[in-house]
Amino acid sequence: MIVARFRPDVLIDEQSRLAAGWRHRGHRSFRCRVGHRTLVTFPDLAAASPEGERFLTVLRATRAVESVVDSAESPPLGSLAAVGEPTAVQVSEDWTVGGGRFTWIAGPCAVESQAQLTAVAGEVRAHGAQLLRGGAFKPRTSPYAFQGLGQEGLRLLAEASAATGLPVVTEVVDSAQVEAVAEVAQVLQIGARNAQNFALLREVALTGRPVLLKRGFGCTVQEWLHSAEYLLAAGNSQVLLCERGVRTFESATRFTLDISAVSLVKRLSHLPVLVDPSHACGRADLVAPLAAAAAVAGADGVMVDVHQDAHGALCDGQQAITPEEFGALVTRTSRILHSIDPTEPVADHAMAGR
Amino acid sequence: MIVARFRPDVLIDEQSRLAAGWRHRGHRSFRCRVGHRTLVTFPDLAAASPEGERFLTVLRATRAVESVVDSAESPPLGSLAAVGEPTAVQVSEDWTVGGGRFTWIAGPCAVESQAQLTAVAGEVRAHGAQLLRGGAFKPRTSPYAFQGLGQEGLRLLAEASAATGLPVVTEVVDSAQVEAVAEVAQVLQIGARNAQNFALLREVALTGRPVLLKRGFGCTVQEWLHSAEYLLAAGNSQVLLCERGVRTFESATRFTLDISAVSLVKRLSHLPVLVDPSHACGRADLVAPLAAAAAVAGADGVMVDVHQDAHGALCDGQQAITPEEFGALVTRTSRILHSIDPTEPVADHAMAGR
C-alpha cells in the first residue's frame, strides 16, 4: 500500500487541505501522527495499477510530502520503511519505551490484595522495573476460575502506582471498562485472546493512551501487525507490540516463544517490541534465559510475572518468579545489553533482491 | 467438577431453595436450564477431596436430585454425562437444530446489497437451507478491508428473512451491537476471533437467544467447550458449537478442518455441533466432500458460503460455492445421511478404563 510522509514543517491545516483534496478524488485515506511526523495511507491504491502509478507521481511532486513508500511487506502506518526509523512511546513523564532504552515491566499476573500488590510493586521498583503490571480483569478459559478483582483491582493498582511512582499496565477486556481502566492505567493492555477483537481495539485507540498489544497465540506476525494497524488507522500511534508465545505441537512449554518474530518485527515495523517470557513458556525456570534472549534479539523490553509466593498465586503461579529472581535477571540482562555496541547494526545483511 | 441434575418435576421454587442452602455453606453454584432439565454445578468442590465426597453424599441423598456426575473430561453444564442425552436448540417455530435432524445454513459470507442477498436467500431456501447466514459486521484482519454494511446489512437481512421465512444467523462483534443484532437475528454468531472474548460471550448469553459459537482457530477443544460454558453458566443453554478449522503448518488449505473434534465433542458435550467447511478449507472445490465428511462424523449440520458470483464477492470469494453447487451438495449429503441407521451407534466402543 502507498504511504506518504509529510515534511515535519507542514502545518496541520495544510495536511488537512491536501487530504481533503485526495479524498475528493474518491481515494480513502487514513492519517496518523507518529512522533513528530505525519503519515497518510491510501489503501485503495495499488502502486502497481495505472491509477496508483499516476497518483504516486502526484504525491512525489507534492512539496509537503517528504517521502512516498509502497509498503508491500507490512501494513503501511506501522511500517518502518514509511517512518524511516524506530519510534518510541512515552508512557510517563519519566519514561519512554523504545528509542534505545530497555524497559522492564513487572508485577503479579493478577492483583490479589493490597498487601500483595504493595509489596511486589515496591520490590520490582527497587530491582529496576519501570512499569508495574497487574491484572484486575482476567480473561480466564473457564467461567469458574478467578476472574480478577475488577474495579477493586483497579483501585489497588492506582494506590500502588501512587506509592511507587510506577506507571501501570493493565488489561482491558471489554469496551464497557475502557474508561475506568484508562483512569488508572498509563498503558492499556490488549490480551492475546482479544488480539483480533477489532471493536475493542478501536475503542481503546480512541483513549489516546499508549496501548500494549499482545500477539494472539494463533495469529501470524502479519495478523499481529494488522491488529496494530487498527490502532494506528484510528489515529493512535502509541503502540507497544508484545510477543507472548504461539500455539504449537510442543507441550513441554505452555506456548512456544517465537523469538524470530521479535527480530523480524523490528525489521518490518517502527513500533517498539516487548516480550512476555512468563506467559510464553509457563515455567519460572525458563524466564531468565528467555528474557536475555529477547534482549539480544532486539526487543525493547520485557514483561514478567513476579510474585512473592508463587505457590499461593491465584493465577499462573508456576510461571511467576520471585522479586529476588527478578533482580538477578535485571542485573544479568543489563550486563549483556551493555556489552552490545548500540551503534553497531545487529545485521547489515541486505535481503533486497533475494 | 460435580454437577447435579434435578428431577423434571422439581419446581423452580424448590430448586431455588436448595441452591440457596448450598450457597449458604459457602459453595458457589451455577444453575442452567437445559431443555426440560435443570443442572447445577459446584465449581469449588472437587469430587476427590474429603469435602467434595461429603457433599456428593448429601447431593445423592437429596430427593430432588436425579443424578450426580463428576465431569472430569468436560466442563460440567455442557457435559453429555450430566444431561444424559444430546440436546437440541429451537431456532424458529419451524426448526430445531440437533435432535437427529441435519441442518443446512447457507448464504453469502458478507451481505453486499439487497439484490445479492434476496437472490441468494431465495436460492438457498429452494435448495434446502433452513437458515440464512450473512455477515453485516465483518471482523477483517486489515482495517482497510471491507468491514461489512453494518446496520444497513442488518436491515437487508431482516428483509431477506421476511421474504423467505428463513431465520437468520449473523455475527456480533461488539457488545454495543448485541441488541441491534438480536432484533434481526434468530441466532447470534460469535466468530472465531471472538471465541475467547468472554465479555461478549456474557453479553450475548443474556439475550436468551440461540448462540452459534465458532471454535477459535488457535483454541483447543477444551477451550472451545469452556467458552460454551461461559454461555451456559450465564443461564443460556441455546448453544450451537461450530468447528471451522484450526491453524496448523499446512498451507494448502486456509485452515485445517479438525474432523476428529466433531466426533469427540459429540461424546463430551450435549450441545449440537455444526461444521463450516468453507472457512475451514478456503477452497470452493473442497466444500462438498468436507460437508459430507462432517455429516457422517456426527455433525448436526453444516454452514456454507454461497454466492452467485464468487469472483465478484467482496469477502472470501474463493471459498464460496454457487447456489447450484449448494443444491447438489444437499442432495448428495442427504442421500448419504439416509443410508445411516440412526438407531445404530456410530461406535459402541467403551473407552472406559483405558
Added chain:
Amino acid sequence: MIVARFRPDVLIDEQSRLAAGWRHRGHRSFRCRVGHRTLVTFPDLAAASPEGERFLTVLRATRAVESVVDSAESPPLGSLAAVGEPTAVQVSEDWTVGGGRFTWIAGPCAVESQAQLTAVAGEVRAHGAQLLRGGAFKPRTSPYAFQGLGQEGLRLLAEASAATGLPVVTEVVDSAQVEAVAEVAQVLQIGARNAQNFALLREVALTGRPVLLKRGFGCTVQEWLHSAEYLLAAGNSQVLLCERGVRTFESATRFTLDISAVSLVKRLSHLPVLVDPSHACGRADLVAPLAAAAAVAGADGVMVDVHQDAHGALCDGQQAITPEEFGALVTRTSRILHSIDPTEPVADHAMAGR
C-alpha cells in the same frame, strides 16, 4: 514442471530413442510407467522460460506424445493432470486398490504371537478386510520400548497370509531389511517417521512392489507428494498414499487427521489415497466415524488397528478396535458408500481462474 505422456501404442524402443535424443540436448528426463501409459518429465525446463517454451513446441509436435502438461500444483509424475485419470494399484491377483473399489486393511499394530495374529487375521478377513496389516519392525520413540518381533514377525505374517489368503502390508524401517520384507509382504509400508528417508524410498522403489507411503506427521501435502515422486522417479508407480494425521496444538487426539488433505490429494494426484484413522486419533472410539468421514471425502480405503484384547496390546492398544467393532464399521461404511452415486462428481466446481 513439464511432463509428457506417450501415446499408448508407442513402443518402448521409440520411447527410449526419443528420451535419448532429449537427453542429448542436455535436459535431464525421468520416465515412469503408470498403468498402461508412460510419462516423462523434464525437471530442468520451466514452461515459463524461453527454452522451456521452445521445448514445449517440440514436444507438442512429436507424434509419439499424446499430451503435454505443465504441472505447477503438484510433482509431475504423480500429477493427475499428467495422467488424466486416477490410477489403481494391483496388490494381489484378486485385489486392486483404487479404481472405484474401497479397500479395508486391518490387523494388529504389532505382530505379537502366532496365536494373536492367526486369530485376528481370520477375523478381519471374515469381517471384510482385503489386506492384513501388522508390524514386525516397529519404529518406537523410545529405544527401550518393544521394537517388534523382527524376522520372527515376518515369518508369522507369511503364515497368516497363507492361512487366510490375505496379502500383507508391513513396514520396512531399514534398507538392510527391504529384501526380507519384500519376500513376505505384497505391499511395503514406509512409516510416517521415514516419510522423508529418501534413501529408503529409493531402495523400496527398486523392489517394484507396491508401496504404502504414510504422510510424515510434520510434512505438508506437497512434501508428501514429493516423497511419492521419489518412488515414481525411480520407476515405481505402484504407490498408495496414506494420510495418518499431522502434528498440531490439539492434544485431545494423538494427531489431527487432515481430512481436507484426502480430498485435495485426489484432485492433485492420480495415486490412490488411504486413511489410517487409528494412528491419527489414537482413540478407539473415534475410529468408526473417522473411517466413514474418510470414505465420503474420497479416500480409496482405510487402514485400521484391530486387536482382540486392546488392554493387553504391546503397542498402541488404546487405539485398537475389536474384530466385532471392525465388522460393524465395515457394514456401516459400506452402506454409506453404496448411497453415493459413483458417476456423480463429488464437486464439479471449477477452481480454474480463482
Added chain:
Amino acid sequence: MIVARFRPDVLIDEQSRLAAGWRHRGHRSFRCRVGHRTLVTFPDLAAASPEGERFLTVLRATRAVESVVDSAESPPLGSLAAVGEPTAVQVSEDWTVGGGRFTWIAGPCAVESQAQLTAVAGEVRAHGAQLLRGGAFKPRTSPYAFQGLGQEGLRLLAEASAATGLPVVTEVVDSAQVEAVAEVAQVLQIGARNAQNFALLREVALTGRPVLLKRGFGCTVQEWLHSAEYLLAAGNSQVLLCERGVRTFESATRFTLDISAVSLVKRLSHLPVLVDPSHACGRADLVAPLAAAAAVAGADGVMVDVHQDAHGALCDGQQAITPEEFGALVTRTSRILHSIDPTEPVADHAMAGR
C-alpha cells in the same frame, strides 16, 4: 526410569559382573560410558512399583554404585540428573564442544566445488569457526533438486579439512554411507528428516564417532531426547543435540526456532546443545540476532550456513550469510558471551515441588 551411576574407580570387570547379575534377575539393562562415568539403566523397572522399590534398595546398597536416580522427566542415559553435570564432546585433538566453551560451526549448506569449499573453509576459520560444515549427501524434498556431490563432496571436504585443520561435520542419510562418511568426518550429522530413522541412529552410533543430532521439525523435545537415547543406549555418548526450528502455522520464517527448547534441554540433559539459526529461519538477515539469542539462552554453540555468493548457491542460498557477516556475528556474540559471568547460574529458580 531407574538409572544408576558407578563410582569412577569401579573397574569394567566389576561393572560387567554386576550387570550380569542384574540381567540374571530378568531385568534388561543398558550401559553407557559418559565421560569418565558409567551409567546403567533398567527400563523395565518403574521406581513406583514394589519390584522397582526393592531393586532401588539393592542398588543403593551396592558399594560400586555412586548414585541412583529415577529419571521421570527425561530419558535416563541422557538425563542431567543421572550424570550430575553437563558433559562435553571431544571432536578433535584441539577442540571440545560443551564444557563452558562456545563452538562455531560454519560452512556452505552444500559442497559445490573445490574452489567454493576451499575459499569458504579458509574464511570461516579466519573468522573464528572451530568446525567446518558442508553437505555432500543432501536430503532434498524433491527428487529433481540438486542432491549433493556425494563421494566427490566427501573428497572435497577431506581436502578442505586437511588444508584448514578444521574438523568436518557432514550429514549421513543412509546406512550404506556411514563408513565412507566416517572416514572423512569427525562428526556425523543426522538431519531433521532422519531424526526418527532409528536404524540409521543405531548404525551411526556404532562408529563411536561424535554425532550431531538435529531435532526433527515435527518432533517434540521429548522425542528428540529419545532419539538421542538410541545413540546412548547403543553405547555412544558423544552426542551433540542441535535445535533447528519446528513446524508451526507461522510462514514469515521457514520454521520457528524453539528457543525455549534450548534452555529446557540444558535443564533436562547433560549433552551439549547447539542451534542452527540458518535452517530455522531461512532468512539471512535474522541469523545474527538468533545466534546471539541462542548463546544467551544457554546454547553451547551455533551452526550457520556461510556462502560467498548466496545468490548463486545451489541449495538454500537465501539463508546463507557471507564470510564477513559471519565474522561480525562471531565478534558481536563473543562480546555478549564475555559479559556473562559463567559462575552465575542462568536461573537458580527451583521448579521442584511445582
